[in-house]
Amino acid sequence: MASTGLFISFEGIDGAGKSSHIEALAEAFRAQGRAVVSTREPGGTPLAEKLRAMLLHDSMDALTEALLVFAGRRDHLRNVIEPALARGEVVLCDRFTDATFAYQGGGRGFDWNALSLLERLAQTGLALQPDLMREPDLTLWFDLAPAVAAERLAGARAPDRFEALDVAFFERVAQGYARRAAEAPNRFARLDAAQERERVWRQLQDVLARRGWLPAVGVTA
Ligand code: TMP
Numbered sequence: 001m002a003s004t005g006l007f008i009s010f011e012g013i014d015g016a017g018k019s020s021h022i023e024a025l026a027e028a029f030r031a032q033g034r035a036v037v038s039t040r041e042p043g044g045t046p047l048a049e050k051l052r053a054m055l056l057h058d059s060m061d062a063l064t065e066a067l068l069v070f071a072g073r074r075d076h077l078r079n080v081i082e083p084a085l086a087r088g089e090v091v092l093c094d095r096f097t098d099a100t101f102a103y104q105g106g107g108r109g110f111d112w113n114a115l116s117l118l119e120r121l122a123q124t125g126l127a128l129q130p131d132l133m134r135e136p137d138l139t140l141w142f143d144l145a146p147a148v149a150a151e152r153l154a155g156a157r158a159p160d161r162f163e164a165l166d167v168a169f170f171e172r173v174a175q176g177y178a179r180r181a182a183e184a185p186n187r188f189a190r191l192d193a194a195q196e197r198e199r200v201w202r203q204l205q206d207v208l209a210r211r212g213w214l215p216a217v218g219v220t221a
Helices: 019-031 046-057 062-086 097-107 112-123 146-153 167-183 197-210
Strands: 006-011 036-040 090-094 138-143 188-192
Touching (some): 006 062, 006 097, 019 036, 019 090, 036 062, 046 062, 062 097, 097 112, 138 197, 146 167, 167 188
Parallel strands (some): 006 090, 006 138, 036 090, 138 188
16 A cells, blocks of 8 residues: 655653654554654764764854754755655654754754744755655654753763753753744644653554554554
8 A cells, every 4th residue: 555654753852751652653653564764863864973973062052053953954854754755654753853943942042033944945845846845744742841851861871962951951942842832733742741651652642543643542552
């Protein structure tokens, strides 16, 4: 059966717990016979992974951060995301452009309209329809209070440049996500990430089931 590609992004502040659900969702789609590409940003291609290493470890200002993430995103779209969607596959992406608005826009205070311009430049002219600006079909937003996320992260691993920032930074990042969600309410699905893992998974399944992309909740564990 020919299927339409599906592009789903996972968003939330560091420590919100999104990563553990990505593999579970990949399995759920594979159980439906769908091919799945599981990828991430910053990163996802050899070039974008090099840019990721710079972003996470080298000192730079917010515009440089934004230019690096959009450069990596363009390469990722051209070489991984667009080809997979053209093959009708499911693309699960651990963070995408909403993270740029949340971290560089909200967290760093970088100009929102400038980010919108970069978004349009980087995400247009890629697919069979050159005028289309590529965006996720669905964004799963793991919403968690920054203080709770900080407790979860404490001592987990050596922090990168972002994880080392204070709770006030993550409050601004969370506000950035809320602003993006308000701007695209049909694309965003907010999950209450304060709940225990199994309940978050149920919420996630419910969102997918309501869109007709997975069987109704209660069928899979
Ligand atoms: P990760 O640890 O979830 O892979 O993400 C790496 C960090 O990069 C995370 O703290 C968020 C940050 N980031 C940005 O600042 N801008 C972006 O556009 C993206 C995708 C991530």
